[in-house]
Amino acid sequence: MDQTSVKELAEWLVERAKAMGAETAEAHVNHSREFECEVRRGELENLVEAESNGATLTVSKNKRRASVQSSDTQRDHLNSLIDKALFLCAYTDVDEAYSLPPYDRLAFDPPELDLFDAEFNQWDVTKKQAFAIRCEAAMVSFDPRIQSNGASFSTTTGYSAMANSLGFSVALATTAGGVHASGFAADHVKDGDLNTGRKQAGGWSHQVRFADQLPDPKELGRMAGADIVRLLGSRKPKTGRYPVFFDATTARSLWRHLLTAVNGSSLYRRESFLLDHLNSDVASSIITITDDPFIQRGLASHPYDDEGVACRRSEIVSSGTLNTYLLSTYSANKLGMTTTGHAGGTGNIIIQPGHQSEAEILRQIDHGVYVTSLSGQGVNISTGDYSRGAQGLWIERGEVAYPIMEFTLNGNLRHMFKSIRALSREVQPGWTILTPGILIDEMAVSGL
Amino acid sequence: MQLERFSLTPAIINRILTVAMSRGANFADLYCEYSRYEGLGLEEGILKSASASIECGAGVRVVEGEKTGYAYTEVMEESHFQRAARTAAAIAHQGGDQKAVQVAPFGIGAFYPVPDPVIDEPMPRKIDLIYLADKTARAHHSDVKQVSVYLGTAHKLILMADSRGRLVQDIQPMIRFTVSVVVERGGERQTAMAGDGGRLGASFLTRDRAIELSKKAVDEALLLLDARPAPSGMWPVILAPGDSGILLHEAIGHPLEADFNRKQSSAYANRLGEKVADAQCTIIDDGTIEGDRGAINIDDELNPSQKTTLIEQGRLVGYMCDETSARFFGVESTGNGRRESYRYQPIPRMRTTYMLPGDYDPQEIIASTEKGLYCKTFKGGQVNISNGNFTFVPSEAYWIEGGRVSHAVKNCTLIGNGPDALSEVTMVGNDFAISSGIWTCGKDGQSAPVGVGLPTIKIREMTVGGA
Structure with a gap:
């Protein structure tokens, strides 16, 4: 055919x-x-x-x-x-x-x-x-x-x-x-x-x-x-509360959680930690998220959604404020709104990068965690509760000290997005979510 | 045999396999599948969705050493099968001897009690059970705000033949029933899910079971409303029987799949015969438990299903092999070669993985613990097979204080290292249960239904990731 x-x-x-x-x-x-x-x-x-x-x-x-x-x-x-x-x-x-x-x-x-x-x-x-x-x-x-x-x-x-x-x-x-x-x-x-x-x-x-x-x-x-x-010689870190830097690979997963929470089908089912958050703050003021389905040759580019509804370029979050839910015809009908052309998902998601390089951001960390991979199902979109296994690098006095593994990160997404302190300048190409690395003020790290 | 479903005859199959072997491979197989799926979904008190789907296709695989060629088609005509066979055969280079393949029926086990779940119950009865589950959940507590019920049935006809001359047909039924609830109280919200299923017919689902599952989902969600944050750090962990078998699936199951060991990427590579767990641990992977999600009459590369011992009294005695790995290691396949559908090649996969019971009274195990975590049900788990680190996420868990189960805890992940955790199993209970859960395992983009089981066990120390 x-x-x-x-x-x-x-x-x-x-x-x-x-x-x-x-x-x-x-x-x-x-x-x-x-x-x-x-x-x-x-x-x-x-x-x-x-x-x-x-x-x-x-x-x-x-x-x-x-x-x-x-x-x-x-x-x-x-x-x-x-x-x-x-x-x-x-x-x-x-x-x-x-x-x-x-x-x-x-x-x-x-x-x-x-x-x-x-x-x-x-x-x-x-x-x-x-x-x-x-x-x-x-x-x-x-x-x-x-x-x-x-x-x-x-x-x-x-x-x-x-x-x-x-x-x-x-x-x-x-x-x-x-x-x-x-x-x-x-x-x-x-x-x-x-x-x-x-x-x-x-x-x-x-x-x-x-x-x-x-x-x-x-x-x-x-x-x-x-x-x-970079993972050779991994140790288990000490339990405590530390700043956490998610590299671009792991940051992508956080943005996916946010997009799920503002999706119409999570909202009408009341399975979202962002119920009734339209036009209110959902993330720190340095966060601007654009959905661009029209990038030429883009990996997630599409002219229309799964229902044939015309797509639009939109700023989903502007300086931390949620501008729109992501709606299909059905979820829009349930919520008394109009479809936003998001049946089947978003287009290319672009997180506006910051002004500092990754190295400059890490230099501000006294003791902290740089996350390179995450594991496990401990994300509850209904409540925002977040608990996942992780692997990464230990940061000490602004520099990578040694690799770490076999620890968990705990927090609540509602709070995590609001406490993003910095975004790196570097963005990793080749993915449907184009994001810099992000620094979260503090999370519970469980290890030794 | 339903050869006509795929427009096949034994003579055509012989021709296809002969083409597949024409460049001199070690073996080749043909996998034909005709699957029917039906799903009924209730949400917000109404039966919102009804769906039916059909997947029909056939794949030809050619293997030479560790090399595999695979092609599939969805057009059931000999010319398309032949083309797939030629494409797959391109991987082989040994030079063919053009030996003709002759297939003949090959006997298999019988581990599914019901042959046809799609038609063994009339639609109105299935729908009644769905409404019953919804009504029960809503009546069970006034904090219940949303109920979703799903009943899915699958009927998978597979017809396989290989260059060893085996010809097999199997019909694999599957049923899955789930109840999900959202509860809200004073602005706080929690969700929970309960489900059951297996290689069974819809008739297995009784009114009593539907009621029981609804109440279980509601009770668990209510429990979470009152739960406190879990503590952080290293603590003793006690796992209740059944569901907790997810620990084995992650900590030891995946790293013992033979492909990872053939490629040397597993933490257990080259360690056969070594002691890798406490002597109380005997761990088995079993495809012969009647009606269980992990049951198979035959695996997806024509090797009989079996009960395979992986760890015997703490010692590593075997890997889970598919045909390619078995030939690599010079052993018989353990019947673990499984695939999601004709769109995929078989790879080593678990069936139902469990630990045999030990000597301790479960009450004694709890009483022996001053402070620690007691886990009853799980959302799932994940493992890194190379460094051995695994996570698993409890859904119903309690804090133990002074040798007694105290309050419920929420939002925690357990993280451990396979060889460490299994060596630190200090007590194995004399109780045992196979999980009634609805586990689906993901590997290399393929999903497979699996089962897990465990007696009560105590692990001396593991990292509990809490607040």
Whole structure:
């Protein structure tokens, strides 16, 4: 299938559903081609190629709705699936809040965002493999102690379309590529330590839309190598309350928690620590967060949301104040508001960077923690309670003293966002959330 | 066998596998899947969503040493299967001997009590149970503000064949029932969830069980409203039976998956035969517990399900192997090769992981503790298999004071190191339970249903991350 045929099929699904008795219908159809190669110790170890299809359809009758999904996109099969959707509709309850999006908010004239790279498809297996091998070689040569876990190169070409019974349909072609290298090194174990097999693992990834956005493989390998080596000799820190610096990788996860809390579906369910916070302060005054779905070639760029509603560039948080919730048609109806074009998520999220370099920020810390990775499920979006395992670096008198591990960070997100004291100048590219590192005034650190 | 579902015959399968082996691989397999999923969701007192989905596809895998080629298709025609076989075969270089593959049916276990959960209960009965759970939760306490109930069923037909000549069909049912609640009192809000399920039919879910789960979710959320912050630092930790098996899953389970040991990245690499835990610890991974989430009749690369001992009286005796790792180590596969669907290659995965009971009376274990944490249920866990550090997050936990369970605590994470924690298991209880939870394990982007189990155990000291 291509861009035209996915669109035709989405339109056909909607027409058929209406003909078979649906009052409203919304269909999505996609086709993708995936490729991944993985190398280890300089040789190809894993090769994956696939073509996959998907069709989803949501129908409603008298405000009762049901949805169906299939990987088989043959029309006779889809006919029986539409039957199934209408059958299920008879069992669900009337939901007054369910509707298709407002007609005038649909993206009838979507902007061109340059999301499809024809060149990526020209790259053959050998070229992709060679790229991964260069990344791996650079990682391993960073330090003699490093052993490789492998490096991979993947590409996806996708065509997706949506249509609804308001007479709207639209289709999009996208490409994406990703490179990843990871490895490990044996860690120093002191006498009497039971974990004699301890290693430290790390790596680096980068994602792009276009082949010419790919990083230098040597640089990616170097980043992966540095990520492993900086953790060697890790100790457990002392329990106490300290300032905590989240590097860009871990800061991204904090912003995801914030975005979940201001998402309409968390709000109408009352599962958010930011209920009733519209137009009030949710973060420190140095925080400005922009949602930009229109960056040319952007990783999270999209002209319209999952319901076909036109996207907009918006400042979600300005100097700490929450300007907007992130709403779909349904959650907007529940909250008595209008969709903001966020069905399915945000566009590229840009956290406005600060003026100081990371090193300058660290110099202000007497004793503190620099976080490089987080683990565990201890984040409660309903209450904001935050408790996660972490690994990172100990900061002493403004400098990195030694790596640390096996400790936890505790706090409450509501308070954590408000006590962000500094943002670094450096922003890490290659991700859907573009953020600097952030310094939080104080958190509970549990270790020894 | 439902060969026609995939437009296959034994002759076509032989041809596909012969192509897969044509460049001289060690082995090749064909995995065909036809899955039906149904879900019913209640929210705000109404049945809001009903969904059905079908996934149908087939993958061909070719393995030479540690190298794997994999391709899948969603078009059930021989030409597409052949193309996938050729694509996957590109990984192999040994030069083929063109030996033709001949498949024949291969016997498997029978660990699922119900064959077809999608159709074994009529829709109105399933919906009645969902309403019942909602009403029960709301009636149970006036602080209940939101109730969400979900009932999901899966029916996965898999048909597999390999270059060893095995041909197998399995139908894997799965049911999952969850009740989530939000309670509010005086501006404070808490949430909790309870659920149950397994490789069972919808008929396993009785009215009594639906009522029990609703009340459990509400009670846990109410408990959290009154809970105090947990203390910080190193404390003794006692784990209640059942759910706490998540500790094993993280601390020892993942690092003993053979792929990490084959690649040497695990903290347990090259340590077979060594003492890695207290002698009271015997730890098993078992795919044969009838109806459990971790039960499988056969793994996803045609190796029989089994009960595998990982640690025997503290000594490391085996890894969990898939076929590739088993060949690498020169051992038989332990039947741990599992995959989420035809879109993925099999990798070593746990089934149901548990510790055998010991000698201590659970009351004696609690009484022996002056101050410490007592954990009953968990939200989940995570591990770094290289340095051995693992976290797990209790949802229902209490502080122990003077040898007695005292008040509930909230917002804490436990962090430990696998080899350290298991060596510091000082008491193992004579009680034992398999978790009735609904655990899903994630690895390499693939999710798999798993089970866990544990007797009451005491760990001398672990870091409790509190306020």
